[in-house]
Structure formats: structure tokens, C-alpha cells
Amino acid sequence: MSLPDFLVIGVPKAATTALHSALARHPRLRMSAVKEPKFFLTDGPPPTRGGPGDAETYREHVWRRADYEALFDGAPPGALRGESTPFYLYDLAAQRRIHALIPRARLIVVLRDPVERAHSNWTHLWSAGLEPIDDVVRACAEEGRRVAAGWAPFWHYVGLGRYGAQLRHLYTLFPREQVLVFRYRDLVDRPEVALDRICAFLGVEQGFVGEVPRENVTVHPPEGRRHRVLSQLVRLGDRVVGQSLTTPLERMLQRKGRAREPLTWAQRQELLSYFAADIALLQDVTEEDFSDWLRPRERSGGLVGARPTGQRQARNGRPKGE
Numbered sequence: 172m173s174l175p176d177f178l179v180i181g182v183p184k185a186a187t188t189a190l191h192s193a194l195a196r197h198p199r200l201r202m203s204a205v206k207e208p209k210f211f212l213t214d215g216p217p218p219t220r221g222g223p224g225d226a227e228t229y230r231e232h233v234w235r236r237a238d239y240e241a242l243f244d245g246a247p248p249g250a251l252r253g254e255s256t257p258f259y260l261y262d263l264a265a266q267r268r269i270h271a272l273i274p275r276a277r278l279i280v281v282l283r284d285p286v287e288r289a290h291s292n293w294t295h296l297w298s299a300g301l302e303p304i305d306d307v308v309r310a311c312a313e314e315g316r317r318v319a320a321g322w323a324p325f326w327h328y329v330g331l332g333r334y335g336a337q338l339r340h341l342y343t344l345f346p347r348e349q350v351l352v353f354r355y356r357d358l359v360d361r362p363e364v365a366l367d368r369i370c371a372f373l374g375v376e377q378g379f380v381g382e383v384p385r386e387n388v389t390v391h392p393p394e395g396r397r398h399r400v401l402s403q404l405v406r407l408g409d410r411v412v413g414q415s416l417t418t419p420l421e422r423m424l425q426r427k428g429r430a431r432e433p434l435t436w437a438q439r440q441e442l443l444s445y446f447a448a449d450i451a452l453l454q455d456v457t458e459e460d461f462s463d464w465l466r467p468r469e470r471s472g473g474l475v476g477a478r479p480t481g482q483r484q485a486r487n488g489r490p491k492g493e
Contacts, residue, residue, distance in 0.1 A: 173241070173242075173243040173244060173252065173493065174239075174240060174243075174252070174272065175203070175243065175252045175253050175254050175273065175275065175276060175374075176251040176252050176253065176273075176276060177251060177252075177253040177276055177278070177279065177373055178253065178255070178256070178269065178276055178277075178278055178279065178297040179191065179194075179252055179253070179254070179255035179256070179257065179268075179275040179279045179280075179281070180256065180259035180260045180278050180279065180280055181257050181258075181259065181260030181281065181334070181337070182257050182260060182261070182280070182281060182282060182283060182288060182331060182332070183257045183258065183284065183292060183324075183325060184288050184291040184292045184295065185281040185282065185283040185288060185355040185358075186258045186281060186358045186359070186383060187281060188206060188255075189253050189358070189383045189384050190255065190279075190358065190369075190383060191206045191254075191429070192206075192383075192384050193362075193384060194253065194366075194369070194381050196252075196379070196380045197370065197375060197376075197379045197380050198247075199250050199251060199376065199379075200250065200251050200373070200375060201243060201245070201246035201247065201249060201250045201251065201252045201253070202252075202253050202254065202255070202364075203243060203252075203253070203254035203255075204242045204243055205233060205254075206255055207254075207255060207256050207257070207344070208232070208237040208239060208242060208254055208256060209231075209232045209233065209234075209256050209258065209299060210232075210233050210234060210236075210256070210434075211256070211262075211265040211268040211269050211272075212232065212256070212258060212259070212262055212399065213232065213234055214263050214268070215234065216232075216234060216366045217229040217232040217234055218321065218323075219279075219300075220321060220324050221320075221323045221325050221326075222301075222305070222317060222320070222323060223301040223302075223323030224296075224299070224301045225322060225323040225326075226323070228323060228481065229323070232385075232433065233260055237347065238407060242254065248262075250480050251373055251374075253284060253373065257281075258324050258325075258331075260280055260334070260337045260338070260341065261324055261327070261330065261331050261337055262308055262324065263337070263340050266340060266344055267344065269344075270344040270345065272382075274345075275349070276349070276350060277350075277351070277372065278341070278350045278351070279350050279351050279369060279372060280334075280338070280350065280351065280352045280353075280400075281354070281355050281358065282334055282349055282352060282353070282354055282355065282465045283354070283355035283356075284436070284468070285332030285333070285334070285446045285450070286332075286434065286439055286443060286446065286464070287435075287440045287471065288331065288332050288355075288470070289307065289311060289328040289329060289332055289442060289458060290307050290431070290434055290442075291312050291329070291348040292325065292331065292392075293307040293311075293328055294307075294393070294431045296325070296326070299438050301325050301390070305394060305480055306431075307328070307434070307440050307442070309444060310328065311328050311329050311442060311445065311476060313316065313326060314326070314327060314329050314330065318330070319390075324419070326357040327482060329445045332445075332446055332449075333446065333449040334449065334453050335449040335450065335451070335452030335453035335454075335455070335456050336449060336452060338453065338456050338457065339399065339452065339456045342456065345363070350425060350465065351363065351368070351372040353365060358383050359383075361393045362381065362382055362383040363381040363382075366380045366381060366383070367381075381489065383465055392414035402493040403430075431472045433468070433471035433472035434471060434472075436467050439467065439468070441484055443464075443465060446464070447465060450462075450464055450465060
């Protein structure tokens with residue numbers, strides 16, 4: 172049986188793509204051939220409809236068990252197998268499926284300031300031409316309607332960031348010693364320390380990986396008529412022919428993209444109203460201090476800088492071409 176020994180289960184837009192690549196460099200770790208298989212998100216075939224881009228994403232799901240286990244073929248003797256699907260923390264049914272199939276799995280959770288995470292998430296979809304609303308605050312206000320209409324979790328800018336409730340449920344299934352929770356900024360600012368902490372948690376040698384590659388870096392294309400026209404073509408083409416048309420359009424959209432712009436304090440305050448109660452819950456659940464998330468940010472926006480030359484943005488979290 173080739174099921175994973177550990178999972179990176181959260182959260183989207185918190186460097187999980189880069190973390191997956193970093194861990195794959197360790198000789199004792201075998202990361203799945205597909206970074207984000209989403210196996211535990213369904214009990215069978217995924218949905219076929221949703222918001223812009225969702226149908227293509229659903230087609231990428233690795234939902235058959237034989238296909239999922241095949242992702243770990245070729246693992247060296249004694250290597251630990253792992254995969255990274257950052258929606259597992261958010262999806263409480265996925266948490267239960269993981270527990271039912273691999274109850275002894277070790278789980279890794281990367282938490283990011285929920286306002287920053289939502290803004291990066293919105294920018295990701297905006298820069299891909301899929302998000303029709305040009306303001307993150309207004310887009311978050313639409314979330315209830317989008318969820319009711321069956322849009323995929325990557326559109327749940329607010330819901331994905333309510334970590335307190337998600338972790339509270341997780342701890343009813345898994346003992347705390349099987350769960351490692353740390354902050355996104357640890358990966359950005361102190362990657363060697365963060366990676367050694369993960370290796371210690373997994374029980375493999377430390378010091379083999381000390382760098383988190385810059386992958387899936389979000390860019391912020393300038394607004395204007397060009398963006399509006401190309402975005403409309405992306406959303407139309409997505410419904411008709413999928414990525415064969417939209418991929419070159421997305422490249423055009425992001426060609427002059429700059430690093431994500433910081434939110435104003437007024438925007439941040441509006442978005443914090445969605446998260447304040449859950450941040451208090453998160454502190455109770457973890458017994459850690461997250462009160463800095465309730466204040467203005469000294470550092471905001473695109474913390475990792477401009478996207479490396481030649482890199483493409485992942486679509487709904489899964490790198491293209493894999």
C-alpha cells in the first residue's frame with residue numbers, strides 16, 4: 172500500500188507549493204509526483220461545475236485510489252511519502268477522510284495572516300483573469316453568494332482563513348503531537364529554522380534542506396482596459412475550450428505584472444471584521460499569540476518580491492505542466 176505518511180494540509184497562498192519543492196530535495200522524503208492531488212476532497216468524482224476556472228481544476232483531481240497511490244511509486248526504501256493539498260485543513264470532511272484512511276499520518280499546517288492570505292488569493296485569481304471583481308473587499312462581500320452557487324474552495328477568500336474553527340475540528344480527530352502548526356513568515360524570514368523544525372517533526376535528518384524556492388509567486392497586473400478585455404476573453408474561453416486558449420491569455424495578462432500591492436489600513440480593517448472572532452478562537456485552540464494579525468502590518472503585499480523570470484503562476488494552486 173502506497174499511502175502518504177504525512178500531508179501538508181494548509182493553507183492556500185502560504186508557500187505550500189514552495190514548501191513541497193523544498194521537501195522534495197530531502198533524500199528521506201518522497202513527495203507526490205503531483206503537488207496538489209486533492210484526493211481527500213471527495214468520496215468519488217469531483218464536481219463538474221463551479222466558478223470561473225473551476226471545471227478545469229476539477230478535471231485535475233486525482234480521485235481514484237489507484238491513481239493516488241501511484242503518485243508515490245518509486246519511493247526509496249525507508250523514505251517517508253508526502254503530498255501537499257492546502258485545502259484539507261479547510262474541508263472538515265477531508266479531515267475525516269484522512270483520519271479514516273491514514274489515522275497515524277503527520278500533518279503540517281502553515282498559517283498566514285488571514286487578511287494577507289485573502290488578498291494574495293484574490294490577486295492570484297485577478298491576475299489569472301478569472302476574478303471579475305477588481306477590489307478584494309467587494310470580492311469578499313460576494314463570498315456567500317459564490318459558496319451557495321457551488322464555486323470551488325479557492326474562491327472562499329474568507330472561509331479559508333478561519334483557522335481557529337478548522338484546527339479545533341482537526342484536534343478532535345488527531346492528537347496534537349501528530350500536527351505541526353507554524354507561520355508562513357517563518358518560511359519567508361527563517362527558512363532554515365522552519366525546514367529543520369519540519370524535518371524534526373517528521374523524524375528525518377535536519378540540515379539537508381535550508382532554502383524555500385520562490386515558486387507560485389503572485390503578481391499584480393495593472394488595471395485598465397487591457398486587463399478588462401483580456402480577462403473577459405479568459406472567462407469566456409475557459410467555459411468554451413479550457414486552458415488551451417486561456418493559458419496564453421493569462422501569460423499576456425501577467426507579462427507586466429508587479430509585486431502585489433499592500434492593502435491600506437482602511438481595507439485591512441474592513442477585512443479584519445471577518446476574522447477577528449476566529450483569531451481569538453485560534454489563540455484559545457493553539458495557546459499561542461496571534462494578536463499581531465489584528466494590527467496594521469509593517470510589512471505587507473508581495474513579501475517575496477517579483478516573480479522569477481520564466482516562472483508561471485499556478486492555476487488554483489496546482490502548477491501548470493505537472
